[in-house]
Structure formats: structure tokens, C-alpha cells
Amino acid sequence: xxxxxEFDEFAVAAWPRLRRSAYLLTGDHHLAEDLAQTALAxxxxxxxxxxxxxxxxxxxxxxxxxxxxxxRRRRATELGGVAADxxxxxxxxxxxxxAEIATDRDEIVRLLAGxxxxxxxxxxxxxxxxxxxxxxxxxxxxxxxxxKSALSRALRKxxxxxxxxxxxFVRQGLR
Numbered sequence: 001x002x003x004x005x006e007f008d009e010f011a012v013a014a015w016p017r018l019r020r021s022a023y024l025l026t027g028d029h030h031l032a033e034d035l036a037q038t039a040l041a042x043x044x045x046x047x048x049x050x051x052x053x054x055x056x057x058x059x060x061x062x063x064x065x066x067x068x069x070x071x072r073r074r075r076a077t078e079l080g081g082v083a084a085d086x087x088x089x090x091x092x093x094x095x096x097x098x099a100e101i102a103t104d105r106d107e108i109v110r111l112l113a114g115x116x117x118x119x120x121x122x123x124x125x126x127x128x129x130x131x132x133x134x135x136x137x138x139x140x141x142x143x144x145x146x147x148k149s150a151l152s153r154a155l156r157k158x159x160x161x162x163x164x165x166x167x168x169f170v171r172q173g174l175r
């Protein structure tokens with residue numbers, strides 16, 4: 001199998017996860033597709049150097065870095081850099097209606113919007129990707145203690161923000 005064929009297989013398998021991850025980071029479907037496509041394009045450009053066993057981790061790192069670059073560029077052009085990204089985390093549960101899932105998505109968007117960019121990245125990598133604290137630290141290039149404190153702060157903020165919320169998803173997910 002050629003390197004190009006290997007990458008094609010990888011890209012087909014990784015695309016849904018990268019796109020969902022980008023959506024978690026941005027809250028925008030079109031932007032998520034652009035970020036996922038950028039991640040795959042940059043991964044392809046480095047494919048000869050990418051260890052196949054680590055290809056998804058490499059693409060995920062590229063995705064997170066591309067999002068950071070996008071935010072920096074956007075903030076540089078905005079007045080005061082005030083606008084915050086909205087993140088979305090959702091996992092559709094079988095047997096739930098689309099209206100209920102949409103309500104949960106809206107609530108998650110609202111809750112995650114109250115986090116800093118670092119807190120949002122830590123929450124997404126830790127709880128969506130199910131990475132260990134050490135793995136999150138490696139992905140973001142920060143100390144494990146920084147991950148722990150950012151995660152603790154983020155979860156505390158989410159619990160406080162969701163304290164009066166009545167949706168099942170939030171009650172179950174933040175306790």
C-alpha cells in the first residue's frame with residue numbers, strides 16, 4: 001500500500017472525529033469543517049514523518065493548533081479582542097428526540113461559552129477525547145498541574161452555571 005493510500009484510509013476514518021472535535025472547539029459547523037480539512041491537509045503534508053500509530057493524535061494536535069491560530073488572527077483584527085468562541089459538546093444518546101438533543105446542545109454551548117479558551121480546550125480534550133491529564137498536558141504543552149487546576153476551575157464554573165438548570169444532560173454530566 002502506498003503512503004497516499006494509507007493517508008486516504010486514515011483521512012476517511014479520522015474525518016468524523018476531527019470534524020466533531022473542531023465543532024466542540026468552535027460551535028460552528030462550517031468553521032469546524034474548515035478546521036478539520038486544515039488539520040488533514042497539514043497532516044498529509046507531514047505524512048512521511050507521522051508515525052502511523054500516532055496519526056490521530058498528530059492530526060488532533062494540528063487541529064487544536066489551527067484553532068488557536070484562528071483565534072489569535074481573529075482577535076488581532078477585532079476591537080479589543082473581546083468576542084469569545086462558543087464550544088459545543090454533544091453526544092446523541094439513542095432513544096432521545098431531536099428536540100431534547102437540540103436543547104442539550106444549546107445548554108452546553110451556553111455553559112462552555114463561560115469558560116476561558118484554555119479551560120474549554122482542557123475540558124474537550126479530557127472529557128470528549130477521554131485523554132488522561134498527562135496526555136492533555138502533552139497535547140497543550142503545559143504542565144499536568146496546570147491541566148488539573150484548569151480542569152478543576154472549569155468544572156467548578158460549569159457546576160455553578162448549571163446549578164439552576166433542569167436539563168437531565170447537564171444534571172447528569174456535571175455531578
